[in-house]
Amino acid sequence: MTELRIRQAVRALLVTPEQAVLLVRFEFATATVWALPGGGLEPGEDHLTALRRELIEEVGLHDVAIGAHVWTREHVIPFEDGRWDGQRDIVHVVATERFEPQPALSWDQLRAERLHEIRWWTLDEIEAVTADPEATVVFAPRRMGELLRLLERDGIPESPLASGI
Numbered sequence: 001m002t003e004l005r006i007r008q009a010v011r012a013l014l015v016t017p018e019q020a021v022l023l024v025r026f027e028f029a030t031a032t033v034w035a036l037p038g039g040g041l042e043p044g045e046d047h048l049t050a051l052r053r054e055l056i057e058e059v060g061l062h063d064v065a066i067g068a069h070v071w072t073r074e075h076v077i078p079f080e081d082g083r084w085d086g087q088r089d090i091v092h093v094v095a096t097e098r099f100e101p102q103p104a105l106s107w108d109q110l111r112a113e114r115l116h117e118i119r120w121w122t123l124d125e126i127e128a129v130t131a132d133p134e135a136t137v138v139f140a141p142r143r144m145g146e147l148l149r150l151l152e153r154d155g156i157p158e159s160p161l162a163s164g165i
Contacts, residue, residue: 004085010051011038012094019152020098025117035140047090059118060102067093072162073141123148
């Protein structure tokens, strides 16, 4: 049996005091997915270095205080380009005021990475979409609303929530 090729990645849960969350919209051949900003580690990068780079590239956020590792999400799904069999996301919370995203990458570069939109979502909006059986919006992680409510209610977990998120 061949070992799975799992891409190592890092993502930021950018959240305002009002509990708004910044998400990015990816367009894949099989789905539209709203996810946390971030991406794969480059050779030689650690998770925090990669997250700082990704935040500058995708949303234009510099010199940010990266908080606790709150979630680990591993999903096995073949990448469209065939390079990976899945991805392991390490998610750090990043408390921030609401800002207007200004990516360092051009929109052509972002679209080449399948990123097509950036917007703030409220927790109520996420939960409303998740509860709608006719909604075509997919969140990654799929339990985004539930996980955000847990953070709102209980604060930062002692150890990161893992896998089935």
